[in-house]
Amino acid sequence: MDSSEATEPRFDYGAFSFASKSEVLAKAKEFWNPDKTQFWSDAGIPLVIDRREEYFIYDMSGKRLIDVHLNGGTFNLGHRNAEVVQAVTLAMQHFDIGNHHFPSLARTALAEALVASAPPGIGKVVYASGGGEAIDIALKTARHATQKRKIISIVKAYHGHTGLAVGTGDDRFSKLFLSDRPEEFPHVPFNDLEAMERELRGRDVAAVIMETIPATYGFPLPDPGYLEAVKSMCERYDALYIADEVQTGLMRTGELWGITKHGIAPDILVTGKGISGGMYPIAAVLLNERCAGWLREDGFGHISTFGGAELGCIAALKSLEICVRPETRSMVHYIADFIGAGLRRIQAEHPDWFVGIRQNGVVMGLEFAHPQGAKFVMRHLYDNGVWAIFSTLDPRVLQFKPGILLKPELAEELLDRVEVGISKAWREVRGARGRLR
Template identity: 30%
Template sequence: MSTALPAPRTHGAETVELYRRHLGSGRAVLGAVLGGMVEVDSEGPWVHTHDGRRFLDFGGYGVFILGHRHPSVVAAVHEQLHRHPLATRVFLEPVAARAAQVLTARTPPGLDLVHFVNSGTEATEAALKLARAHGRNALISMESGYHGKTLGALSVTANRLYQDPFAPLLPDTAHVPYGDAGALATALAERRGRACVILEPVQGEGGVRIPPPGYLAEVSRLCRRYGALLVADEVQTGLGRLGTWWGVDAERVVPDMMLVGKGLSGGVVPVAAMVATEEVYHPFSRDPYLHTSTFAASPLACAAAVAAVEALDGEDHVTRAAALGETLLTGVRAVCAPYLNGGPVREVRGRGLLIGVECAQEQAVGELVLELIGRGVLVNHSLNAGRVLRLTPPAVIREAEVQFFLAAFAQALRTVSARLR
């Protein structure tokens, strides 16, 4: 049960108004639509609101692979907070060094150098700058790919809804169909020796798009053939989310750079990283002031990262994610089966604990989100695929919680299906 402090005195309506005044009217409206609930407490797979309700968290945008407030991560952060939470950045700092050691012990062989940052989009920026330091100024990303919303990252996030208000973005950027190695080969041939390719092993915000077998290995081969650098964005897919440590493990691909985030936080303190081979990392290694950030590699964040990786390893959550993913995918497909072929569901797909339910229309996704909230479950839509409901449950859920979700999902789908007839 929860051991949190009492809920803040500010309640739903007051918080909505504070959002409207100080954080933006759009977010305030969305909060009001969702009932004006205020989250005040969490533990494991559960989030608690100010009115005493609790919600099974199958959302969180992939952050909570260890659930909320994992005891080992909280203890490590608590100890670091009382010891030395932020560094001067003048002396060497041992927690960052330890975090790099622990992380690279689990990355594909050769990815030995780490640049810590505070978010996934910052990891993307670091990779794009490092590619430019090697003369790879042409960027190739995948249609529906998502890599963040800062200006450089936005250039390779292939969604005009987010790009157009901030154009022009980085020049010489191309987007090719995900899973189409032929289209990538054509784009690389036109940019021989000066390209950087960035892709997700499974597209998350793109609607849980799983590439055809052999695609990742072929992408790696094409990059070598045409002298391109390869960046694997594992911000959402890495650290056990797909039932393997990394999405590239499925085809034993070793990219030039890999982006890590979300689960690296342990669900407690934001932290992300760009990991690279020694050869590719050399410009950053030669000049440590070439790309810097005041709060990057803070002792507090790195303590969380060490504890998160060690918990994933020591408690065998990666293996557990694979087994739970199979159980959930089977269950979700069974629930959706009566609603295929003309119903509100088009397809269910997933790998590990990343599962997508593609609906026939966007309206169905929004209504399912609301119906599930009404039944005590949190899920996410997909930013680059409006018809896809996305499930990213933690690896710490138990059988009773799996059944709770499946029952709630069946009821929500039944209600939405009847409404949309």
Template identity: 30%
Template sequence: MSETSLDDAQIIADFSAHVNPALAQVLQFIGFTSTEAQASGCIVRDSTGREFLDCLGGYGTMSLGHSHPKIVEAAKDQLDKMAFSSRVLFNAPQAALAKKLAEIAPGDLQFAFFCNSGAEAAEAAIKFARITTGRKGLVSAQGAYHGKTMGALSVSGRDKYKTPFGPLVTDVRNVPYNDIAALEAAVDADTAAVLLEPIQGEGGINVASNEYLQAARRLCDEKGALLVMDEVQTGLGRTGKMWGCDWAGVAPDMMLLAKALSGGVVPIGAVLGTPRVWEFWNDAPLIHSSTFGGNPLACAVGLATLGVIEEENLVEKSARAGEILLSRLRETQGRYPELVQEVRGRGLIIGVEFPHEDITSLVLAGLAQRDVLVVPYTFNNPTVTRFEPPLNISDQEIEWAATAFEEAVAATAELLVGVTEM
């Protein structure tokens, strides 16, 4: 680990005293004792100049890498014109981004509501589903993660984060993921929406079967419910296709976006919806709104992000890089099957499952020692860690990550032999 400078020590002390003491302890336990100072591409530099390979990428936000020059330029250009909207005149970047999203989204998702985060998008979709159908019921999956605001939390799947905050939004059924029979039993004539992630990110990289997503589509059609696909983490090429739901050839009634649409530079969230869903706005055009949602700065950056994804073939790159990384990580699994239980994923959303969360911690610490940042625990499944690097990660960087993983697992295996021999 790098030295902790006097300045870093003060920053960590301030974070501990004024932001989150428990988190400060966890991060220091893993071995993070310096502060991030600068980043470009897949590399994050700390205050001492030490370079880390970012395979965490803001939980799947950095699809274009840090500080992509075209995104920074788009942000600067828009800043020079205007950053935020007056909210009365028409806003060109917002209209252009909505139009482009309508072009590339699956099915008939012609409209967009813009907000500032994934959780806000989930909140909006819950409201839109209820007003459109006149029903209350929401069906979501165990292990799901849609955010931590009240509505988004209510349809998420881990009691640890939910129970202390009740009562939450009512009429939610949380059913086992990838279980068609459970879905069939839960969706009925009062279901407004079924909310699903095509791959559960925080749930531990659980990949939906094509049949499951197709069954969800069919059930929603049969029962008059709306299908909401949460592509906050899986969208925009992360899975090796433009949309996670493309794997199953399923088009939802609403789609949630955030994370990578920001270009890694300006936060943004969005709900895309069909003309049928958008009808409710006709009676009250301001029935749902957000002061910062759709601001010119975020939308100009979002539009530039879609441009870079196309120009640099990032969807194809994600598919190829994902195959290489997955197979390299599986080589390590083959050598240490008792420690690495499973390696799974699609494209560059890859989960590694260990038999116990303490082993996850040891491997994470080993990766940090080798300058590789990975997702430190998935929120809803602490035995799983994730690799979600930028989609333009180079072959050398993949090798760096894979070698560090192999060494970290080997070191953990040695340590555990030592412990059992004591």
């Protein structure tokens, strides 16, 4: 008996099994992604997510983490949200991915629901299998509608890694694959209206694409009036305004779409991540009638086998329904208020270290007084049971994204853990500086 137990794999998932976490890590390096695997080991985050439920993820070791990364809002509603799971499970008794060529039940139902939820002017929905593809659809649509080629994005923008989307983002990801095209994709500094106007003035721009709050750049907030001014410039110079609401949509700012807090009716709105309910990949591009021309001219213009997979549509319908409940909106306001006040309290105790809070609803960026500050905090939060990620394009800033259904007691526990993690990170940074001196 003893010997057979010893040979039993400890981590048996039915379809596969591993003897240990170190086996997973070794094989991940061998067969999957050696650099990424090594990166997290080096960063002191040896995480392999096993069990997941509500706002908790569990490492293979059993260590529990409160998830405030949420993969950019993918897990907005928590991990394996019971209502979404139930909806998708039931749907599997009847639906599969579906045939993208034909009009479909679930795609039509979701499109109608998305249009009903959208800012004024939106009338059509195009589906993608993920955010990058959705951005590509948005950019192609803008080019078709305006018959112009240039797309303006901001410096350090992030809109995904697909063919066109990658051109709008940081060079790090485009040059690696020889995909940078600066002549078609000018980048202008964020919050710089003059630079924006210089690029637009030539009237050769198809669209400006903006995240309502640039996530991967650490959620720098648009200056008051900035987005509004960009939108009116777009109108003046005949460019379209594409709102990338992948991270700011779905109630994260306390309204369903963050852009509506600016009174902006975008020409195109892109949603992804959270719309999947974290259960079945799907993304969507919402178009106003001017942009919808190609859907009348050549509806086969963009083809995507998995885009708008019907099971994904069901997950999205349920996720959207949860997001638009009045109770959900109210709770987001409570959570934003409570967490914001708690963070300001913690900040007041670490004024030289925790130097800024960027917040709009439950979209938050925490600034630290060190060029790599957020990496220190990330690791100490990890040690103290909280998973939040640094901003790839500004590692001073920690992305802090509590779920929109966070319960009061978990919110309190989260703040307790964050306070300790931030203090410990400060001690480490201060100690390191002391030693350097």
